[in-house]
Amino acid sequence: MDEGSVLGDCLKRLGWSPDKLAREINRVRPNSISPKAPYGWLKGSTPRGSLPQIVASILSHHLRETITAEVLWPAKATAPGADGWLQQPWSQDGTWEGLGSFTAGPLRSGLGVSRPLSGQGLIGPAVDWLTTPDAPVAGRPIGEAISPQAIDVLADRVAQLRRLDDAQGGPLVLDWITQDLNWAAHLARNGTYDPAIGQRLHSVLAELAQLAGWLACDLGRNALGQRYLLFGLRAAHTANNRALGANIVSCLSYQATWRSAHDEALRLIKIARQGVGGPPGGAVHALLATRQARAHAQLGQLDDCARTLDEAAALVESAADESTPPWAYWVTPAVLAADAGRAWLELGRPEVAEQHLLRGLQLFGDEQPRNRLLHTMSLAEARLRRHDLDGAAEATRQALDLRSYLDSGRARERMAGLRHEFEHSDSPLACDVTDEIGAVLAA
Structure with missing residues (x-):
């Protein structure tokens, strides 16, 4: 020895x-x-x-x-390298290998990756998720016992963090989520649990990774966000949670639209819809249909976009509260209406976009302030394209009232683009709004 x-x-x-x-x-x-x-x-x-x-x-x-x-x-x-775990088998062992990269390996600090994945680097894992058969979750016979109540606490924490992201977002919340992910990972790798608890624990890991990935992408840390999402996809597969896995693939698709990788986005969302499982109808299926519509819109495919928006509207109407997983609470008629407005805006139909955006913003009320910020800016864009300068200025100022949510990289980029559009006009009102946006972005 x-x-x-x-x-x-x-x-x-x-x-x-x-x-x-x-x-x-x-x-x-x-x-x-x-x-x-x-x-x-x-x-x-x-x-x-x-x-x-x-x-x-x-x-x-x-x-x-x-x-x-x-x-x-x-x-x-x-x-x-930081991405070595992506080559692991789609098994519980492979999921644990990825877990090590985030809790003790090169991804723990968030500095282990620099380039976003694209092409087969993203499509390949999504296809693997779709085609690899589900397998029973293995329990773990050594370590401190993990009770169902401990999983309940973790699930409650995930719900709280989602609500916190709705209300605040930003680097602080991302750090909080990653700390909880590390704790859940510790339980998965060191605790004793039966297969049923193991399945719930891996679902919690998948939810935390999805939330971390979404927030990282929203903050402009796209490469890191993709890795969190891809790990979440593996954890969801280990947990046999098809709906959550489909949501994660749809997040990868949505993130591809932000990078203007439109063909990639469409391929990913089609994979998500193919693999979601469960009976058709409900909030999850409606969300996926809406995201497919966005991908069609960015490719200029009007008929396909309109068709999938109609599908989304029909699907959400068929939703029952008991069929909606807890993580999909935010998929509301307000979200779907406003996202439809954004799709019509991207298709070059600002008059139709304005109708949907106004309906969505009305339905939001005081909920989901970051979403309201983004969609209010879309409303301003729609009005500018209709040459309604007064209405665009009004919507922009409403968006600026939500400036505390501008730590979102997406929101700041959208606001900078809005300022650029106002700069095309030399009217005193446009100049005032341009200055107001500039002051907020510089703060």
């Missing part, structure tokens, strides 16, 4: 042989290694997949102290 290694030292302290370690690993994950595999690890080889995390958890449990995979095998922690 190589007593100079951390692994060798841990086994010596426990009085274990490598064979004993192999038996413990196979008790946790049956038939996962040969009895002689730990001998190779002591000679310098590195275990595959999520085995480093499993070994670390076993040793931590028996030594009653924290032992990490990165301490046991530091070369494995630093050798692969």
Whole structure:
């Protein structure tokens, strides 16, 4: 035994042989290694997949102290790039490998990636999600027991963070979400749970990753946001949560529209609709149809856009409260009406867009202030394109009243574009509004 290694030292302290370690690993994950595999690890080889995390958890449990995979095998922690986990199998082990990248690997600080993925880098994982059969979630027999009540608390936290994102958003909320993601990851990798609890826990992981990815993209951190979304997709697949997985693919599609990758956006949203599962109808199906309409609009496909908007309207009317998952609470008639308005605006039909936007904003009331900010700016754009300068100025000033939500990168970009449109007019009113926007953006 190589007593100079951390692994060798841990086994010596426990009085274990490598064979004993192999038996413990196979008790946790049956038939996962040969009895002689730990001998190779002591000679310098590195275990595959999520085995480093499993070994670390076993040793931590028996030594009653924290032992990490990165301490046991530091070369494995630093050798692969930030995206190495994307090549892992679509399995529970593959999900855990991705989890390590966010909690202890190169993505933990958010600085491990610099370029957004595109093309096959995004389409490939979505197709894998669509085509890989669901598999039962494996429980975990060692560690501190995780009760159903603990999962209830985590689920409540996710709901609170979603509401906080509605009301505030920004870097503070993103940091909060990632802290909770780290905690949920710790439970997944170190706790004891049966398959039912494991399934719920992986759904929570998927929701937290989706929320982190959405917020990161909204803040302009698109490369990091994509990785969170792709990890969330794996966690949703592990949890056999098709609706949540479809929502995550639709987020990737929506983010592609922000990058003007319109063909990519359409391919992704079609994959999401194909894989959503469940009976047709309801808020989730309506959301996906609306996002497909947006992709058609950006490609100038008027007939396809109009058809899918009609589908969305019919689907949301068929929704029953009990059929809507908790995370989809925000998919309301207000959201769908306003998104339809944005689609018509992108099709070059500002008069139709204004009707939908006004209806959506009326239905919002005081809810979802960041969405109201974005859609009020769309209303100003629609009025400018109809040469209604007074109406555009009114809508812009209403949007500026919601300036506290301008920490959204999308919102700031949209506001800067609106200022540019006002600059095309030399009227005193347009000049005043341009100055007002400039002052807010500079603050």
